[in-house]
Amino acid sequence: MQTERLERALGHTFLRRDLLRQALTHRSHGATHNERLEFLGDSVLNCVVAALLFERFGNLREGDLSRLRASLVRKETLSEIAQSLSLGEFLLLGEGEQKSGGHRRPSILADTLEALFGGVYLDAGFARAYEIIACLYGSLLSAIEPGSAAKDPKTALQEILQARRLALPNYELRETRGEAHAQEFEVECRIPALDIRTVGVGASRRAAEQEAAQLAVERIAP
Numbered sequence: 001m002q003t004e005r006l007e008r009a010l011g012h013t014f015l016r017r018d019l020l021r022q023a024l025t026h027r028s029h030g031a032t033h034n035e036r037l038e039f040l041g042d043s044v045l046n047c048v049v050a051a052l053l054f055e056r057f058g059n060l061r062e063g064d065l066s067r068l069r070a071s072l073v074r075k076e077t078l079s080e081i082a083q084s085l086s087l088g089e090f091l092l093l094g095e096g097e098q099k100s101g102g103h104r105r106p107s108i109l110a111d112t113l114e115a116l117f118g119g120v121y122l123d124a125g126f127a128r129a130y131e132i133i134a135c136l137y138g139s140l141l142s143a144i145e146p147g148s149a150a151k152d153p154k155t156a157l158q159e160i161l162q163a164r165r166l167a168l169p170n171y172e173l174r175e176t177r178g179e180a181h182a183q184e185f186e187v188e189c190r191i192p193a194l195d196i197r198t199v200g201v202g203a204s205r206r207a208a209e210q211e212a213a214q215l216a217v218e219r220i221a222p
Contacts, residue, residue: 009085010116011132016123021092023119026108028094034115041118044126045073048133056141067152072140075202076211078110081136087112107184107203153214157189160220166193169216171209174199189216196220 003020007013014020019037027033049072053065060068071077082088088103091112102108121129158168175186185205189198189212196219200211 003090006085006087006090010120011135012120012124012128014119014123016119019119019123020116023115024090024112025092026094026097026102026112028097028102029092030094034112037115037118037122038111039118040121041114041116042073044117044121044129045114045133048130049073049137051130052134052137052141057144068144070152070210072137074207074211075106075110077140078113079106082109082113085113087116153210153217157213157217157220160217161191166191169213171212173205173208187212189213191216194220 003024007020022032023034023037025033027035046069049069050065053060053068053072057065057068087109091103091108093102093108097103097108117129117133120132161168170190170192172188172190173185174188177184177186184201184203185208186199186201187205187208189200189209190196196216198212198215198219200208200213200215202208202211
């Protein structure tokens with residue numbers, strides 16, 4: 001597997017090539033896949049992003065820091081970073097996932113990026129993982145405006161509607177997909193007074209509601 005271009009984009013050359021291969025292997029490809037590395041990488045990522053936010057925004061309260069961290073480690077943000085690395089070109093997928101476009105699926109890209117973070121941690125330690133995550137998140141951190149980013153999408157949407165004296169949105173679970181340990185939820189947000197309907201997808205019902213709310217906020221004219 002030719003991964004030099006990916007490793008240059010990531011900023012790390014793996015000494016343990018087995019870790020890199022495992023990180024890039026989806027469960028549809030074989031028994032040795034990246035779910036355990038994803039579990040580890042998720043924890044590493046959350047720790048690093050929390051530390052970066054703590055250092056950068058010294059005046060923010062715990063709740064605001066938590067909301068900012070949630071926005072930075074969500075599936076959509078991770079998949080965007082993964083796409084910037086052209087990560088989909090290096091995935092090892094089963095035949096079914098290949099045919100269905102798995103190399104472009106945000107959830108697979110996000111999970112694989114987390115697995116890579118877990119692989120870097122095992123390959124070179126926490127300090128190296130910290131450096132790589134800090135580099136990949138540099139532009140995102142620089143773009144944060146704490147005053148506007150501190151509120152989660154559901155809260156922001158609620159305040160917009162209350163300011164217009166409109167009823168609060170309705171959230172309805174439309175579908176739950178996947179196995180019990182890797183479920184994906186689809187939630188619809190409805191605002192009848194504005195004739196707005198948006199659909200969010202996430203690894204939890206709450207995450208899906210937040211995505212749907214964010215899409216609704218973006219559709220409402222300021």
